[in-house]
Amino acid sequence: MKSIIPNSLTALNLFCGCIAVLSFLCEENLLGIILVFVAAIADFFDGFVARLLKAQSELGKQLDSLADMVSFGFVPGTILYVALLKTTNYSDFSELIENNEYIPFIGFLVTVFSGFRLAKFNIDTRQSTSFIGVPTPANTLFFLTIPLIWLNMEPTDFIFKVISNPSVLIVTTLLFSYLLIAEIPLIALKFKGVGLKENVFRYVLIVSGIICTILLTYLAIPVILVFYILLSIIENISAKKE
Structure with missing residues (x-):
């Protein structure tokens, strides 16, 4: 019964991640940002509470990775997809397909490599006290800067123009996809x-x-x-x- 509390926090992480994806797709950026921060807080405390209550379980471990895959894997991919979509002349998925425009889908490479990162973390005994490669929550916070800029800056601002450049977005996507699985002890x-x-x-x-x-x-x-x-x-x- 003790595991209900940490598992509920993990479920909250997963739930917030799901709604955050929809929020960013609908350009409800403030709501999406809030939900990601709630997910991050829940992700931090689920493990802490599980250890405090001595309620660690294999179910909790697997559920945590699945929740992180959504909140810190699918969410940053969605942010990058929307950011790259804004650099095209199209407004939604169906228009991209009709016009054979696939560049925005590059953003989901972060999602793919987040999956590898989480799977690697689960079986890598070297990462019990530290990290090797960028953790998925940190990676997500990095890309969360994009909707924060959308909310707080004007399109004429220099930094806004930088994150609206498709080349910058693609290079950043490729770089951080690599950093997720890089053998770099942090x-x-x-x-x-x-x-x-x-x-x-x-x-x-x-x-x-x-x-x-x-x-x-x-x-x-x-x-x-x-x-x-x-x-x-x-x-x-x-x-x-x-």
């Missing part, structure tokens, strides 16, 4: 102590993240993620030299 955010020497990269990441958030607000999301990846690469190189 900095573990769990502290085993408070000493500066063993946590210097963690402290740099946290302080930089706070400063970026204050200065850039929602635009800090992609900046922090890119910095996190670069900092992890630097830490790996530094560790190999020692």
Whole structure:
């Protein structure tokens, strides 16, 4: 019976992901953004609650991956599909098919590679305390910046024009599809102590993240993620030299 609580949180994650997909397809971007954040919160707490109640189960593990596939796999693919659709002269799926225009479907490569990422995570014992490759929730937050820009900027703004460029969108899609499954160990955010020497990269990441958030607000999301990846690469190189 204890498993009902964490599994309910996982189900909430899945439910929010489903409605978020519809929201972005209908250009209800604010609702979609809120639902993704609710899904992310539910995704964080389902595992935490399961461990707290000692209610971990194989069902919960599999359900969690399936929920993540929707909320953090299908959702970013949908965002990219809509973003690429806006760069064409067509307004919906049927017009794309009728006119043999398939470029917007490239966005769903992120969905495909998210599936590989989640499957890999489930069987990779190396990722019990840290991540190898970009986690799907972090990847989704990166692409959530696109609808945030749609809501907060004008089409004449430089950044709005950048995310409206199909080449930029396609290259970003391919890059982050690769990063999902890349053999890049990322900095573990769990502290085993408070000493500066063993946590210097963690402290740099946290302080930089706070400063970026204050200065850039929602635009800090992609900046922090890119910095996190670069900092992890630097830490790996530094560790190999020692």
